[in-house]
Amino acid sequence: MNKARPHRQQAKFARLRRHLDLSLDPDKPRRLRTRSARYAAALAEQLGLLERPKGCSWCRRRSRLERHHWDYDQPLLVTFLCPDCHDIADGMVSRQEIA
Numbered sequence: 001m002n003k004a005r006p007h008r009q010q011a012k013f014a015r016l017r018r019h020l021d022l023s024l025d026p027d028k029p030r031r032l033r034t035r036s037a038r039y040a041a042a043l044a045e046q047l048g049l050l051e052r053p054k055g056c057s058w059c060r061r062r063s064r065l066e067r068h069h070w071d072y073d074q075p076l077l078v079t080f081l082c083p084d085c086h087d088i089a090d091g092m093v094s095r096q097e098i099a
């Protein structure tokens, strides 16, 4: 098992790079780009590039945390929020898009 691990890590980095490229490709439909941005953030977390805090970044509640993207053009810029704060954050983002 140990032998396979470095290779798997490399494969994950390759996938991370591919999803980062996809998420920033202006020729791709938005739906695909946002999906790749979410994949990229999940992979980055698995690789230890993103650190998940013990509690919600806003209210500190220890709950199931979700990754909130402020801007899908910045796939690795995420805030870890509880579901309640995530709702608030999503509301802020959608208002911003309307304005």
Ligand SMILES: [Zn+2]
Binding pocket: 056, 057, 058, 059, 060, 061, 081, 082, 083, 084, 085, 086
């Ligand atoms: Zn919260």
